[in-house]
Amino acid sequence: MSHQPSRHRRNRSIRLAIVTSLISKGITMVLQFVSLPVAARVLGREEFGIYATISMAVFMVAMLELGIGPALARGISEAAAKGDRDREGRLYVSAVVLLTALALLGTLIASIVITSVPVPVLFGEKYAPFAEMMRPALWLGVFLMVAQIAVEMNDRVREGYMEAGIVNAWGTVGNTVGAIIVFAGVHSQPSVSFLLLAVFGPNIVARAISTVLLLRKRPWLIRGPKARPERATMVELVRDGVSFSTTSFLVYLVEYTICALIVGRLAGPGVVAVFHVMMSITAAFTGMLVMVGRPIWAAVVDAMDSGDHDWLTTTARRYYKYLAVLTVAAAVVLIAAGPWLVPLLYGAEFEVERLLFVGLAAFLFAGGWRQVNRYLLIGLGLLPRTALPILLGLAVGLALGVAGLAAWGLFALFWGMALGTLLIPGMQLPFLVWSKLREIEEAGTGGPTSLRQQPLSSEGAANG
Numbered sequence: 001m002s003h004q005p006s007r008h009r010r011n012r013s014i015r016l017a018i019v020t021s022l023i024s025k026g027i028t029m030v031l032q033f034v035s036l037p038v039a040a041r042v043l044g045r046e047e048f049g050i051y052a053t054i055s056m057a058v059f060m061v062a063m064l065e066l067g068i069g070p071a072l073a074r075g076i077s078e079a080a081a082k083g084d085r086d087r088e089g090r091l092y093v094s095a096v097v098l099l100t101a102l103a104l105l106g107t108l109i110a111s112i113v114i115t116s117v118p119v120p121v122l123f124g125e126k127y128a129p130f131a132e133m134m135r136p137a138l139w140l141g142v143f144l145m146v147a148q149i150a151v152e153m154n155d156r157v158r159e160g161y162m163e164a165g166i167v168n169a170w171g172t173v174g175n176t177v178g179a180i181i182v183f184a185g186v187h188s189q190p191s192v193s194f195l196l197l198a199v200f201g202p203n204i205v206a207r208a209i210s211t212v213l214l215l216r217k218r219p220w221l222i223r224g225p226k227a228r229p230e231r232a233t234m235v236e237l238v239r240d241g242v243s244f245s246t247t248s249f250l251v252y253l254v255e256y257t258i259c260a261l262i263v264g265r266l267a268g269p270g271v272v273a274v275f276h277v278m279m280s281i282t283a284a285f286t287g288m289l290v291m292v293g294r295p296i297w298a299a300v301v302d303a304m305d306s307g308d309h310d311w312l313t314t315t316a317r318r319y320y321k322y323l324a325v326l327t328v329a330a331a332v333v334l335i336a337a338g339p340w341l342v343p344l345l346y347g348a349e350f351e352v353e354r355l356l357f358v359g360l361a362a363f364l365f366a367g368g369w370r371q372v373n374r375y376l377l378i379g380l381g382l383l384p385r386t387a388l389p390i391l392l393g394l395a396v397g398l399a400l401g402v403a404g405l406a407a408w409g410l411f412a413l414f415w416g417m418a419l420g421t422l423l424i425p426g427m428q429l430p431f432l433v434w435s436k437l438r439e440i441e442e443a444g445t446g447g448p449t450s451l452r453q454q455p456l457s458s459e460g461a462a463n464g
Helices: 004-043 045-057 059-065 068-082 085-116 119-123 125-160 164-185 192-217 231-247 249-267 269-306 309-346 354-380 383-408 410-423 425-443
Strands: none
Touching (some): 004 045, 004 164, 004 309, 045 192, 045 249, 045 269, 068 125, 068 231, 068 269, 085 125, 085 231, 119 125, 125 164, 125 249, 125 269, 164 192, 249 383, 249 410, 269 309, 269 354, 269 410, 309 354, 309 425, 354 383, 354 410, 354 425, 383 425, 410 425
16 A cells, blocks of 8 residues: 555654744754853853753752653654544543642642751752742742653654644744743842743743643544543553653653752852753754654554655655764764854853863763664653663663763763663664564564554553
8 A cells, every 4th residue: 555645744743843843943043042041141150050950950850740741742752643633532541630639749848848858958058148039949840840840741642643733833933922021120120039030930821721622623532422531541551651761751851950059068159150042052953953863753553554665765864864964063063163152142251162062062962872872762762771771871871971061071971871771771772773674574564463462561552
């Protein structure tokens, strides 16, 4: 049978997602590299470091989401490919109930920590002079993170329907409003709390509007005859979500939040501010990979269902080539212009050595290589098999990075984390990708038929 109609639909969804994501990334860069540098100049390096510390620390609350949103997206994608609206409704309502319970649990835990543990104990003695400023900002940060978890679940649902372009469009709206508020308001409201609210608040509102429109378009998600929570579906979502959390949120937790806290304890909020700038660059780079990866894995699920091996192989090779071009371009720009550009944007206090950008470039390549292979494996249904290599790579990278940080400074932290990533997941994940593609080719039917019949939690239907 001809795969052409399905290929056209998949390719169109990917192209639309990339175009809208490029627009969204452009606006995000305005926020990260125009509005936030203005805020850094107004607040000063140490107070901006406080903002960076809080924004990274409250991400720990997001760990309680357990990856349910991406697991939901993978399930919605499979159900939509079969036209099973009853299952779509069960998945959605079950996810809503789970996330509500987890959000309440996260809020309770964060409340206990904030009220009972002194700020210097949480972040280090160098934060003691800022304790009174940080406590209300921590409360606000937790509230914003819980709200973001709730609305981002619906972004994952749209991705399951191959509507990543709509997700990106609403993200553009939120980031545009946020950039304007930061740029226009930070002079009159020079505080960490204002900056948190301005950066995260508009995005939450934009995604809430997107949620309303999603449910109006697909009312069966909440009003269908089978749209009710189901224990077995919840178990599937949690089990699959843990695999996703291990390979996504835990990576972020270690490389962003834990490293930021370690840098703060060893070097203070001033160096955390520089680390935050470097990780903002990392987030922009990763976002360029994600904008292709998210629509790709949803399309890979569809291609697996139709047995289109040629499309799968071609798409994987194109994604690898895209990573190579992006990495070379980023390394050249960062190493050549980074030492001049960062202090120009953020102020003379942010002067850094070129060696730091060499380490950052190595870290970007290693993380990008891991990310590209991981997204391909999500679509191929092998995400659970990526967990152990990624965890081992994180452990080795963190050990090497922290030792390097203590001995030689911030640049060695990036080198250590890059080395751990390349040595373990960097070698094992591409082997899994091409082994699976060969298996599909040999089967000649898009893989074993059971791949379309197994529950989400099975190896053949891992979450996204």
